[in-house]
Amino acid sequence: MLTLFGIMLAMFLGSLDQTIVSTALPRIVDDLHGLDRFTWVATAYLVASTALVPIYGKLADMYSRRSIEVAAVSVFLVGSMLCGLAGEFGPLPLLGDGMTQLIIFRAVQGLGGAGLFAMAFIIIADLFPPAERGRYQGFTGAVFGTSSVLGPFLGGFLTDQGTGLIPGVEGWRLVFYVNLPLGLLALWFILTQMPPLRPSAEPRRLDYLSALLLMTGLVPLVMALQLNKAVYGWADPYTLTLLGVALLSLVLFVRRSLHHDNPILDFGLFRNQVFRTANAALFLLGGAFLGIIIFEPLFMVNVLGLSATKAGVSLIPLSMGVVAGSLLAGQMVSRFGHYKRWMLAGLLVLLGGLSLLATMPVNITYGRVLLYLLICGIGLGPTMPLYTLAIQNAIEPRLMGQATSASQFFRQIGGAIAASILGAVLSFTLAEGMPVSAAPAPQGVVSEGPAVPAAAAGGARSPVMRAAFSKAISRVYLVNICLVVGGLIMTLFVPELPLKKTNAGPVPEPVPAAD
Structure with missing residues (x-):
């Protein structure tokens, strides 16, 4: 039950971060002067968190579930800290201005956030047999629903009232920093209470080419879907290019997966x-x-x-x-x-x-x-x-x-x-x-x-x-x-x-x- 509490807390953070930022965006845009790119703050997180989910699933079948969960939470917390620091030191080489930094760091958050969701269901499956699992997996819906309620409210409250709680820190940065104490608490539970939960089979080398093909397929696909169609219509060359790259990469991914002895997604599951x-x-x-x-x-x-x-x-x-x-x-x-x-x-x-x-x-x-x-x-x-x-x-x-x-x-x-x-x-x-x-x-x-x-x-x-x-x-x-x-x-x-x-x-x- 302590392990369950730790992974539910981690999942709560990932779910909360999908909604907490929305009410803080107007202040963020004003501070970082990024009105022309504000939708990418949400899109960067969504693209990264969607594309990485299948890879987390494959890694969970190869290595200790605890190790993968710790890695996911750690990446998410690093991303949260970097988001809070976006623009603090002005434009940076390779990272651009504050708004560009925030978008990049939101993608880093998404890389961890993908694991918070996927691993929660996988670990619950290890902890409880199917006959008992329903009542515990029901908690995931409760966590998701609760975070959906708290996210916009907490984001607005920290943005409006949080300035000054930490000297010299704007309120909207607390929207990201609030993840740190909760995430560290989740890490403590996972590291101290969770068993390793290693797979029975010996780990095998990850097919990195398949992983690359999957990423180059899913990232442009989600980006094309997320584009404002009032600006980039379905027939726009930019949209068509993204969809073309996505289709080609996903076809190559499927082809390789069908002929590889350790695929990221075993297509035999579809039988x-x-x-x-x-x-x-x-x-x-x-x-x-x-x-x-x-x-x-x-x-x-x-x-x-x-x-x-x-x-x-x-x-x-x-x-x-x-x-x-x-x-x-x-x-x-x-x-x-x-x-x-x-x-x-x-x-x-x-x-x-x-x-x-x-x-x-x-x-x-x-x-x-x-x-x-x-x-x-x-x-x-x-x-x-x-x-x-x-x-x-x-x-x-x-x-x-x-x-x-x-x-x-x-x-x-x-x-x-x-x-x-x-x-x-x-x-x-x-x-x-x-x-x-x-x-x-x-x-x-x-x-x-x-x-x-x-x-x-x-x-x-x-x-x-x-x-x-x-x-x-x-x-x-x-x-x-x-x-x-x-x-x-x-x-x-x-x-x-x-x-x-x-x-x-x-x-x-x-x-x-x-x-």
């Missing part, structure tokens, strides 16, 4: 029906989740005319629902031993919540939107622990790291792709619904997804613009519903396997239909 169908569902559901996170605040600001702060606070019920749904589903699965019914039940609840969001009138009350978001959160909660649990239960222990990290990767890459598509849907619908003279100038909305157009303050309250944004966001939620329906269909094909009572032994056979 496993649980692995194949559960990851397909996660790919779609990752997009649906991010779609709610990105576009619901736009509705609050541009349709209801609320402040950005109140729009951010409105996500608290969603996070509370995720916490409740994740914990409840984990406990029920550990108690009764069936995971598929809870997956399906959660998705049906999510579909109900999204249907309500997709039909919101322009004059809907703030409280009713919060209720709809709570329903969506309860439905999303079981998707956090149960798909990963199903995958881990269905594969050989020697491939645990690769299989677990793959589930995290497909969720993240699905979110990035869907966010880009949903942003295009929003922009296209806005162009349909507003005259050119009334259309707002595109402005970036800082989030985990790409920049999408937002109305200028005040202009969003005109009837034409309110109606246009309402229609556009409703259409976004309709696409989200399609993603969840796709996830539901894939979940129907996930075999129901009895949960193993030990971490050893053969892969279980499917439960008979009569059960």
Whole structure:
């Protein structure tokens, strides 16, 4: 349990860092004079943390889990410290000005952050057998939901009130420095309480060429998805070049992996029906989740005319629902031993919540939107622990790291792709619904997804613009519903396997239909 506490604390830091920076960005941009590059502060972290997830999974199958976790936390803390120091010493050789330094150091943070997420699920799989694992993996959803609530609030508080707490240190730098004491506490628990958790097989040399091909495939892919399509459209040469490099590198990666005796991702896993169908569902559901996170605040600001702060606070019920749904589903699965019914039940609840969001009138009350978001959160909660649990239960222990990290990767890459598509849907619908003279100038909305157009303050309250944004966001939620329906269909094909009572032994056979 002490080991569990340490890795949950580390995961909390990685999750917190995805949201805590957003409210500090206006002050950061002002101090570092980097308005033209502000979206890259979020993008650099996302690109690095997405691209490294499969590599962490492979390393976890080759070396001590404790060593990999310590390395991930250490890299994350070094990145946090460097982010806090960005611009303190003026322009630096090779690193550029303060804003460029921050972007580079955020990428370093992301290199560590990728391991905080992937290793948490892998280590939990080592600590607890599948029959008991659900209740503990449910904590990961609770951690994610809690950090989503605390992140924007803590970022704003430290930025506004933190200046002076440490002499000569601006408040926004504390947004990064706050990771240091918590991270060191997590390291202490991991180093002193966690067993080495070494794989049973002898470690083999990592295929560095495959790792390079994977990185040169994923980095430009995520960058192309994150580009503001109002500036770099899909047909823009820069976007096409990134996508071309990504496609070529990923094709070469797959080709090498199929012929290498120690691949980073064993493609034989895709012959496993649980692995194949559960990851397909996660790919779609990752997009649906991010779609709610990105576009619901736009509705609050541009349709209801609320402040950005109140729009951010409105996500608290969603996070509370995720916490409740994740914990409840984990406990029920550990108690009764069936995971598929809870997956399906959660998705049906999510579909109900999204249907309500997709039909919101322009004059809907703030409280009713919060209720709809709570329903969506309860439905999303079981998707956090149960798909990963199903995958881990269905594969050989020697491939645990690769299989677990793959589930995290497909969720993240699905979110990035869907966010880009949903942003295009929003922009296209806005162009349909507003005259050119009334259309707002595109402005970036800082989030985990790409920049999408937002109305200028005040202009969003005109009837034409309110109606246009309402229609556009409703259409976004309709696409989200399609993603969840796709996830539901894939979940129907996930075999129901009895949960193993030990971490050893053969892969279980499917439960008979009569059960």
